[in-house]
Amino acid sequence: MGSHRRSPVSPRALTGQGARVTVLSAAFATAATTLAAAPAGAAPPERPERARAEVRRLYTEAERATQAYNGAGEKARTLRTALSRTQDRMARTQDRVNALREALAPVAGAQYRSGGLDPALMLLLSADPDGYLDQATTLERMGVVGEQRLRGLRDARRTLDQERREADALLGELERSRRTLARHKDTVRQRLARAKALLAALPEGERALDARASRSGRPDAGLPPTGAAASPHAAAALATARTALGSPYVWGANGPSRFDCSGLIQWSYARAGVGLPRTSQAQAGAGRRIPLSEARPGDLVVYRADASHIGLYAGGGRVIHAPYPGAPVRYDPVGMMPVSSVTRV
Template structure:
């Protein structure tokens, strides 16, 4: 009679191993498929993200400009205070030396009061002659002591002021470094996004030289400004095509506020470094472009992080953003915060 044996059932451990292996194979297959056919980034989405990053980069760049301007001012102030402290210390040393000489003379004379020494002199006729000199010396000594105390107070105050300025300089330097790091981070993120696109799509997002040109505007009949505004407008317009570089104030690269600083400097007018500070100079013209005159500063966005120069006929010249160049655009192409007449 034939023997029928039941097939051996797989152990629980073997079932677990086989199940895990199958799951791993499925996961690996999914990963391979994902790598084999990565999702193509949407050009319009990338453009929106890049535009946002570059706007945030410009905001950070203006914070950097402000921190740098403040750091430069504080460094100059600290140098001046330290020079004053050094001079004050020298004067203190000179005054103290004078008093030390007087004290040494008294010690050598046995500590006797000078007036007593004069009265006990064997030359009575000389007493009257020396008495006047003694009074003058005593007065000089008192004045020297008072000057020494006054100088000590001034020196202590200068030291405190220098310490406070140096502490603020440290804080300003940290803000400067933080803003610089933020700018570089925004640019890096934007570049990472752009690297996902084809060369053609990158050109479409950032704009090629032709699309960045301002040749579409008629600049042949711009109104002629007067005075120093004419010099500033001509200077700014002469830099059309120059590259935007954050933190730059010329003469071949500019950021938005740097172009204004450089152009007006050519006219002998000093402007503050940041667009936020430039939003407070001169006279407020409002927000209506119809009231603007060539040379006026047009400040954009609620936080005033961009600035351009009005050139007439509803147009401005400006340094737009990273990857772009100094060019002309419509004055109302962005939300206007204020127009300032310098």
């Protein structure tokens, strides 16, 4: 018998090609319009510090949308896996239904040769025998073996109907997840396009958000971790994160050469043999909460009240993290922004 796996469901609504083109086109149009509003040489509409503050705000909003995008992507992957498993079960159940129908064929033939085919059996072998199956008296005409096969067919058909309903529900949820992904992607692109336009409107020497943002190479790569790590896998994760120093920030990326904040954490711990969720919010709950004063190298430091940013404690009052577009993976002071929690994995 061949594979039970059905060919992948690819309804037009799930491919989302048109939706993705629309989202990307809208984002690029937004960026082009914004950039066109600030031609080269034009006087900046705001003082540099106010413009940089607005860029920071836009980056914060983009990072929140990025974590929402990451979460929606993880959910979509889970749904696709569940749908694939349901389709496999449906294929196996359909094979069982077919086998039981074939097994009942000799019963039908025997009845026909002995004086005519029972109308009830004819109904059973049709597309929808369930209505008749509730009339148990007719089962007596089929004998014990026939009755068992008949009941088995009824159960298999009901299982198949249930699996079809589950698949339909998963398809609907997957479509909603696709729309959520597109919405968050659009938000990220719009915020980043606006931030890029604001920076482009500033004089060249005023565009960096901080002195380290424009450094090349591997910032602070020579600084060793300070203190004993929280565990062997925490030490391994920190060592892995150090190899990413200098790698660019790219929203939605989780390695091996580009990262967003939670992508760096997930990648570093995965290389240490520990699976962590994709979003900073989920990572914050992936271990035991400890006070910041007890943080040790390899612990997760979570920022902002909504846990939309995360870094890896490196000891000595520093974290390794992927900061924002234009700033590579680097060390920063642990108190660079409000700490909401510290998690030991």
